Amino acid sequence: MAGKSIIIIGAGLGGLATGCYGQMNGYKTKIFEMQNKPGGVCVAWQRKGYSFDYTVHNVFGVTTNPKVKNVYTQLWQELGALKDTAPYHFEEFVQVEDVDGKVLTLYTDLNKLEAHLKQLAPADSKIIEEFVYAARKIGGHDLFDAMVGGTFAKIKMLPLMSTLVKFGKINIKAYGEKFSDPFLRKAIPTIQYDIAEVPTLVPLLFLSVQEKGDAGWPIGGSNALSGNIAKRYLELGGEIEYNKKVAKIIVKNDVAVGVQLEDGSEHFADRIVSNADGYSTIYGMLGGKYVTKAIEAYYRAYPKLQSFGLEVWYGVNMEFPKEPHAIVCFLEQPITIEGIPRDRLDIEIFNFDPTMAPKGKTVVKVVLESNYDYWKNLSADPEGYKKEKQKVADQIAVALEKRFPLFQSKIEVIDVATPISVERWTALYRGCQAWPAPAEHQKEINKNGLFKTLPGLANFYGVGQWAGGTIGLSTVSLMGRNLIKDFCKLDGKQFKTA
The missing domain is CATH 3.50.50.60 (FAD/NAD(P)-binding domain)
Incomplete structure (x- = not known):
């Protein structure tokens, strides 16, 4: 050269x-x-007409609002990332469902979210107002530009610093304990992709930008x-x-x-x-x-249990027109995977993107924490490794049927990605x-x-x-x-x- x-x-x-x-x-x-x-x-990859997407959830700068302009919207424009690709904006970030029928919907409309939370737990109005106010306050500043801007951009962020520090220091598991309502204490720690250790600042940031229409899904996915x-x-x-x-x-x-x-x-x-x-x-x-x-x-x-470590996709001959795209579903009976009892499933339903499945059909994905060493040891026996992946997919399908009747009979194709799969595709350390x-x-x-x-x-x-x-x-x-x-x-x- x-x-x-x-x-x-x-x-x-x-x-x-x-x-x-x-x-x-x-x-x-x-x-x-x-x-x-x-x-x-x-x-993503194709299986019998279904597209199994490994990565995309909510992408900053994928905006449905032409008035929103920041470093990420500019970035995607310069790279042509969204050319001929429509952005999709979610009305809810996630829905958390308990076994007794209680439901928390984390709406991306903050007014709607505040009213919903107060209806669920009137006694927690004070902490609810604190949470929603923080999201609004973050949304009132251009945090993305401040992250890459010069001194003046950072000075403009000074009024926000106390909020960033406060919510950056406490994870959502600990923040959930501030609620008196038993269901919200249980549900709040799961709202960010069911990762309880993330700082509370992270879901606040996602909610703040989603309300502005500045985070979403590019139709066509990864x-x-x-x-x-x-x-x-x-x-x-x-x-x-x-x-x-x-x-x-x-x-x-x-x-x-x-x-x-x-x-x-x-x-x-x-x-x-x-x-x-x-x-x-x-x-x-x-x-x-x-x-x-x-x-x-x-x-x-390195983490012994890694987030997004185990992903299971189902191509199903069903439609889910009224379901949210993301559900954390608590189970009446835990299922044991990798020797660990799992009392909930983190479910993604790709019912919003017509490119993900043939007409009238849908991709459903379940994501779990996973232990690399468990699958590494199994992979020494290719047949045993394959059987364990199928066993996991079958267990999850049984659990999903209780939430979505007829689910098992409608499955047309299944795929499972373990940390070993990711290590093989990408050479990522421990997948x-x-x-x-x-x-x-x-x-x-x-x-x-x-x-x-x-x-x-x-x-x-x-x-x-x-x-x-x-x-x-x-x-x-x-x-x-x-x-x-x-x-x-x-x-x-x-x-x-x-």
């Missing part, structure tokens, strides 16, 4: 965004992707989103080589100069950017020669998405990321969830934009977005 050239490892959204903005700014870029399609973990950005990248003159796995980053005198593929071929560039898994990059491609104490501590602190930083390094990683650069190694950079130590399709795509902006500054160039 002549001139200022960039090799990008991985065609996930962070890598694709890096490539797009690189091409816009006169760099010659090339992406090597181990899979046969773009997207990384932002992916494949539409990643496919559009890949198309934009190619139109800008970029190159992608699929089915090309990088085995090694070539380093000379502590300078990253190229990559060696599994087939032995070598490719060179002025800068190397990894959008690949962090562990595979740092300890595999670079041999563990460039690490920090924060990196070492981070990988020692896991990025997890929270250990406490002793939290401030450092939250500020600097995990491996946006590495100590003692020149011309190497990281983008994506692992590099940033964070998650979110919007977030990792923005990292690619910011990286090229930094390159332009280094090279004395004006940053362009077209």
Whole structure:
């Protein structure tokens, strides 16, 4: 590659965004992707006419409101991510259902939500008002622009700081304990994808942007989103080589100069950017020669039970026109999966996107926490591993039938993704998405990321969830934009977005 050239490892959204903005700014870029399609973990696949989407839930900047303009709406416009793709806005974030028939619907209309919560638990009016007021207050500020803006943008956020600090310090499990109503104490900890440990600030942020119509689902899901950005990248003159796995980053005198593929071929560039898994990059491609104490501590602190670790899809010959798209359903009788009693199911019903299933049919997905080691041990016996996946799918189907009559008889196809599946597709360490930083390094990683650069190694950079130590399709795509902006500054160039 002549001139200022960039090799990008991985065609996930962070890598694709890096490539797009690189091409816009006169760099010659090339992406090597181990899979046969773009997207990384932002992916879906077809089974008998059904589309099983692995990733997308609610994407910031996917707006139904033309008046909403911020860094993420601008990002998606520049990347062509939503071209010919209609955004869909959910009227509810999730519905939580108890075994006695009580229902909490987390409406994205905050007035409606407040009235609903007070009807459920009049005695908790004070804490309900505090919760909804915080969401409104956050929604009154442009938090996204403040995150990437300069000093003035951050000064404008000062009136919000006490709210951010207060709700950033308490997770939704602890916040749920502030309610006196037994059902809300049980339900509130499940409202953010059934992950009780997330800060209460997270669902407040989602609710605040959803009320403005600034978070939603791109019709077509993961494949539409990643496919559009890949198309934009190619139109800008970029190159992608699929089915090309990088085995090694070539380093000379502590300078990253190229990559060696599994087939032995070598490719060179002025800068190397990894959008690949962090562990595979740092300890595999670079041999563990460039690490920090924060990196070492981070990988020692992997979660034993990982969120979104086990996903089960059903293609069913049924329609669910009146059901919410997301349900946390408590069970009368727990089911045991991976040796762990499960008293509820986190259910997603893709009844809002006509591209997900043939007419009159629907994809239903159930997501559970999962233990990598459980499935790793099983995978040593391929037949036993396959049988256990089927057993899990059957158990869940029986439970779903109690909520959706005739469900089992209407199933046409099933698929199950374990942490081993994800590890095989993407080379993610333990098949896991990025997890929270250990406490002793939290401030450092939250500020600097995990491996946006590495100590003692020149011309190497990281983008994506692992590099940033964070998650979110919007977030990792923005990292690619910011990286090229930094390159332009280094090279004395004006940053362009077209």
